[in-house]
Amino acid sequence: MSPDTVPNHMLIAPILIPMVAGALMLFYNDRNRQTKLVMGLVAVGLMFLSSTELMTDAKSLTDQGETVVQLYRLGDWPVPVGIVLVLDRLSAMMVMLTALLAAPSLIYAAAGWHGKGQHYHSMFQFLLAGVNGAFLTGDLFNLFVFFEVMLAASYGLMLHGSGPDRIKAGLQYIAVNLAASLFFLIGVALVYGTTGSLNMADIGREIATLDDAQRLLFHAAAAFLGVAFLVKAAAWPLCFWLPPTYGAASPPAAAIMAIMTKVGVYVILRLSLLILGPGAGESAGFGAPVLMIGGVLTMGFGMIGIMGTPDLARKGGYLAIISSGTVLTAVGFAQAGSGAELLGGALYYLIGSTAAVSAFFLIAEPVSRDDEGEDDDAPAEEEPSKGDAQMWAWTPMGLDTVEDTPDPASARTVSWLTMAICFSLIAAMLAGLPPMPGFIGKFAMLRGAFQENISIAGHVPAMLWVFSAMLILCGLGSLIALIRFGIRRFWAEQGPSPRILALEIAPVLMLLGMLLLLTIRADAVLGYTRATATALLDPSIYRETVLHQAQRVDAAPVQNLAPDEMPVEEQQ
Amino acid sequence: MELILAIAIGILTGSGVWLLLRPRSYQVIVGLCLLAYGVNLFIFAMGRLYVGAAPIMPKGGFVDPTAYADPLPQALVLTAIVISFATTALFLVVMIASRGITGTDHVDGKERSQ
Numbered sequence: 001m002s003p004d005t006v007p008n009h010m011l012i013a014p015i016l017i018p019m020v021a022g023a024l025m026l027f028y029n030d031r032n033r034q035t036k037l038v039m040g041l042v043a044v045g046l047m048f049l050s051s052t053e054l055m056t057d058a059k060s061l062t063d064q065g066e067t068v069v070q071l072y073r074l075g076d077w078p079v080p081v082g083i084v085l086v087l088d089r090l091s092a093m094m095v096m097l098t099a100l101l102a103a104p105s106l107i108y109a110a111a112g113w114h115g116k117g118q119h120y121h122s123m124f125q126f127l128l129a130g131v132n133g134a135f136l137t138g139d140l141f142n143l144f145v146f147f148e149v150m151l152a153a154s155y156g157l158m159l160h161g162s163g164p165d166r167i168k169a170g171l172q173y174i175a176v177n178l179a180a181s182l183f184f185l186i187g188v189a190l191v192y193g194t195t196g197s198l199n200m201a202d203i204g205r206e207i208a209t210l211d212d213a214q215r216l217l218f219h220a221a222a223a224f225l226g227v228a229f230l231v232k233a234a235a236w237p238l239c240f241w242l243p244p245t246y247g248a249a250s251p252p253a254a255a256i257m258a259i260m261t262k263v264g265v266y267v268i269l270r271l272s273l274l275i276l277g278p279g280a281g282e283s284a285g286f287g288a289p290v291l292m293i294g295g296v297l298t299m300g301f302g303m304i305g306i307m308g309t310p311d312l313a314r315k316g317g318y319l320a321i322i323s324s325g326t327v328l329t330a331v332g333f334a335q336a337g338s339g340a341e342l343l344g345g346a347l348y349y350l351i352g353s354t355a356a357v358s359a360f361f362l363i364a365e366p367v368s369r370d371d372e373g374e375d376d377d378a379p380a381e382e383e384p385s386k387g388d389a390q391m392w393a394w395t396p397m398g399l400d401t402v403e404d405t406p407d408p409a410s411a412r413t414v415s416w417l418t419m420a421i422c423f424s425l426i427a428a429m430l431a432g433l434p435p436m437p438g439f440i441g442k443f444a445m446l447r448g449a450f451q452e453n454i455s456i457a458g459h460v461p462a463m464l465w466v467f468s469a470m471l472i473l474c475g476l477g478s479l480i481a482l483i484r485f486g487i488r489r490f491w492a493e494q495g496p497s498p499r500i501l502a503l504e505i506a507p508v509l510m511l512l513g514m515l516l517l518l519t520i521r522a523d524a525v526l527g528y529t530r531a532t533a534t535a536l537l538d539p540s541i542y543r544e545t546v547l548h549q550a551q552r553v554d555a556a557p558v559q560n561l562a563p564d565e566m567p568v569e570e571q572q
Numbered sequence: 573m574e575l576i577l578a579i580a581i582g583i584l585t586g587s588g589v590w591l592l593l594r595p596r597s598y599q600v601i602v603g604l605c606l607l608a609y610g611v612n613l614f615i616f617a618m619g620r621l622y623v624g625a626a627p628i629m630p631k632g633g634f635v636d637p638t639a640y641a642d643p644l645p646q647a648l649v650l651t652a653i654v655i656s657f658a659t660t661a662l663f664l665v666v667m668i669a670s671r672g673i674t675g676t677d678h679v680d681g682k683e684r685s686q
Contacts, residue, residue: 145655155666167673168674168681171666172679174666175604178659181656182608185652188648189615189645193617193620
């Protein structure tokens with residue numbers, strides 16, 4: 001290769017670090033959990049450092065007015081043929097979000113969950129490698145491979161701790177995802193068959209030149225891929241697997257799996273704007289109505305679900321669905337051309353809501369724990385769900401069960417109060433109440449939606465009204481559901497508080513601190529996400545950077561191996 | 573040849589989808605396998621069909637690309653086979669665990685009558 005382009009090796013670090021760490025852990029006996037924990041934390045710390053470095057790169061590139069995209073050619077193969085990793089603002093942001101969510105989840109697992117099965121820490125690291133790979137890759141088939149790495153690790157994490165509930169939910173989770181992977185493969189094959197390329201930027205270039213028959217096939221491919229990613233993103237008719245799965249998974253696993261729905265959202269965001277964006281000729285805007293209508297329906301489904309289910313962990317699943325639906329709708333609007341403000345707000349909301357959903361999964365188990373504080377290694381006891389009668393057993397109506405407790409009936413430990421405050425803050429965040437980033441994100445989305453449409457078109461389309469109404473209704477629904485739970489759990493119940501370990505409070509506080517930081521530095525983060533949205537809406541920058549380097553190697557004897565350019569041999 | 577291949581893929585996929593929607597976990601796993609076969613053949617077909625063309629170029633680089641079959645779908649299929657094989661094996665383990673714990677091979681973990 002030409003020596004003037006020294007590749008930025010930092011680009012592959014977020015994939016290599018967790019992969020190597022996870023593999024190294026396998027050399028240790030599974031009982032050395034503390035060693036593995038330390039290794040995992042070091043790996044996540046390194047990952048965070050590399051992601052800050054990547055983010056600085058992505059930002060500084062834009063500030064200098066240069067290209068916003070960096071390339072890393074795996075194996076140094078020329079671009080349209082070889083696999084590339086691509087860094088832009090969006091992928092840098094998502095990688096950093098992954099690192100930020102990983103640390104609290106790991107610390108929480110140290111409270112006991114990591115000892116409930118085999119190889120928790122290795123699977124956790126492999127999951128991170130898969131997620132980061134999916135965020136960074138610029139190749140459609142490579143994306144599939146990283147998806148499978150991520151999914152295989154998630155199957156293990158989801159089943160971690162075993163038990164009938166997890167196995168039942170896991171069976172369905174795996175079946176759904178295997179079917180979705182096959183959809184993914186069909187889509188990839190069709191894309192290759194029609195455009196002759198798997199490089200995302202190259203596909204975006206090819207699509208403008210397709211003839212009608214091929215365009216039809218390409219639309220079919222996009223639909224197949226869309227189904228696969230919407231299953232992962234948990235859009236409405238494809239999201240029934242999510243609440244039971246996340247509800248049954250152990251809390252730290254569910255907390256990191258909160259980022260996995262966002263992988264689906266990310267891919268849809270990336271592909272629909274890069275390939276089916278305004279520059280796609282006749283295919284421009286393909287799928288946007290599906291995203292808009294499906295996204296709004298997803299939000300509605302999540303809202304109904306969260307009010308309907310009594311189980312707190314399942315409520316978390318529905319919150320993840322609402323969060324996905326909101327961003328998906330915003331992507332649909334962006335694809336239909338409603339401007340960068342709305343998308344920038346949606347990206348800000350994505351960061352905040354993913355962190356909040358992750359924190360919610362972490363807090364759900366301690367808050368609904370019924371162990372009366374007698375159990376030292378609290379999460380080690382996997383209790384079957386008790387009936388209401390037992391749950392109320394220590395209330396004044398059932399005094400005979402509390403006579404052995406030395407504490408007064410209204411004993412409230414500091415840890416319990418902390419948990420209550422954290423719960424209310426997270427609820428405020430997810431409902432979109434003012435001090436939290438949920439409010440800022442929703443406000444930014446609405447402002448972007450209305451301002452741009454009124455200034456350009458002079459009126460607001462009906463779909464946007466529906467979206468705005470749904471956005472506010474979802475907040476109301478979440479608020480009702482979570483406050484109802486909070487009142488019942490924190491105020492109405494008497495008796496001793498369950499024992500909660502510091503290791504379980506610390507990660508929740510970490511995530512809350514992150515959310516508060518997101519509020520305090522809202523201008524900086526919103527500025528970043530808006531610039532990201534602007535870059536996403538102008539895919540030609542991404543495309544030209546990736547393919548500009550391709551032209552340099554076209555002098556080599558490598559031909560475009562598009563199959564449609566080959567003379568099809570006469571059969572038989 | 574195209575017709576035969578298309579019909580084969582269609583039969584595999586159709587049977588796979590039907591079995592996937594059945595209530596027994598054994599049927600589901602066989603359905604997933606059949607679906608995977610259908611999809612793998614489909615990927616293969618996306619490189620267009622060639623008869624008697626070599627898959628790999630000789631040492632020394634490009635001679636005449638038109639004389640060779642498209643190698644990329646073959647690489648894709650290989651990856652896809654490995655991945656679907658591995659995940660199906662994993663699914664089998666979970667299925668057996670489910671059978672052992674719940675005592676039934678229904679995908680819901682309980683018989684409908686219960």
